[in-house]
Amino acid sequence: MGKDVRDQIRNSKTLLGPFPEFKVEKSPASPMNLFLEWFQVALDHHVHEPHAMTLSTVDADGRPDARVLSLKDTDEESWYFATGTGSEKGRQLDGNPAVCLSFYWSEVGRQIRIRGQAVKMNEEFNARDFLKRGKMARAIALTGNQSKLIDSQSAFEGELNRQLSNLEKDSAIIAKDWTVYRVQASEVEFWQADEERLHIRLKYFLQNGQWVKKRLAP
Numbered sequence: 029m030g031k032d033v034r035d036q037i038r039n040s041k042t043l044l045g046p047f048p049e050f051k052v053e054k055s056p057a058s059p060m061n062l063f064l065e066w067f068q069v070a071l072d073h074h075v076h077e078p079h080a081m082t083l084s085t086v087d088a089d090g091r092p093d094a095r096v097l098s099l100k101d102t103d104e105e106s107w108y109f110a111t112g113t114g115s116e117k118g119r120q121l122d123g124n125p126a127v128c129l130s131f132y133w134s135e136v137g138r139q140i141r142i143r144g145q146a147v148k149m150n151e152e153f154n155a156r157d158f159l160k161r162g163k164m165a166r167a168i169a170l171t172g173n174q175s176k177l178i179d180s181q182s183a184f185e186g187e188l189n190r191q192l193s194n195l196e197k198d199s200a201i202i203a204k205d206w207t208v209y210r211v212q213a214s215e216v217e218f219w220q221a222d223e224e225r226l227h228i229r230l231k232y233f234l235q236n237g238q239w240v241k242k243r244l245a246p
């Protein structure tokens with residue numbers, strides 16, 4: 029079986045298309061507007077979970093780390109995500125707020141890379157976000173254990189059940205470390221696959237408060 033799977037890995041095809049057209053000359057001045065245009069195209073093409081993105085961070089030793097998170101919202105200039113500050117990524121972000129968010133939507137052959145700084149939102153904002161979460165998600169967050177080792181499954185379940193019953197008694201409890209971060213971008217790259225491999229890359233750079241667009245070699 030291992031060999032078959034490895035054969036399949038070696039013979040896997042990527043970027044088969046057809047893909048939607050990307051008219052670079054018509055791209056908007058702001059990367060957020062292009063992001064929203066592309067997100068709409070992803071929705072129109074039934075991209076599976078287009079809001080799932082990879083959040084890359086670095087740890088205290090400068091070692092990169094990455095995991096998939098949900099994009100929660102956007103505004104004119106920021107991308108939002110939420111997590112517990114006690115998690116691995118939360119600790120990494122406390123030490124170094126530099127992040128990269130990346131999206132890959134295979135159905136449309138599009139990749140987006142957003143580099144910037146993650147900024148914590150205030151307590152009220154975080155609480156509002158927390159209360160929108162499902163009960164189990166809130167109970168898990170209330171244990172405050174994300175990314176910690178599970179030494180005992182029964183102790184883990186006991187704590188989870190304790191938090192579930194606390195929520196039964198008071199549904200307004202908020203996990204203190206639940207935090208929404210907004211990513212202020214300084215660079216955003218849009219990558220459109222081409223079946224012939226003449227991919228189109230457009231990168232926005234923030235320079236003196238203005239977005240400047242440049243083409244990149246594929």
Ligand SMILES: Cc1cc2nc3c(=O)[nH]c(=O)nc-3n(C[C@H](O)[C@H](O)[C@H](O)COP(=O)(O)O)c2cc1C
Binds near residue numbers: 077095097115174
């Ligand atoms: C599609 C998808 C969405 C996810 N959304 C979130 C999220 O919004 N917040 C979060 O903390 N973890 C989310 N996770 C779990 C993270 O990938 C990760 O396992 C968790 O946050 C712990 O990461 P850390 O150990 O680097 O802190 C999601 C995972 C997937 C696959």
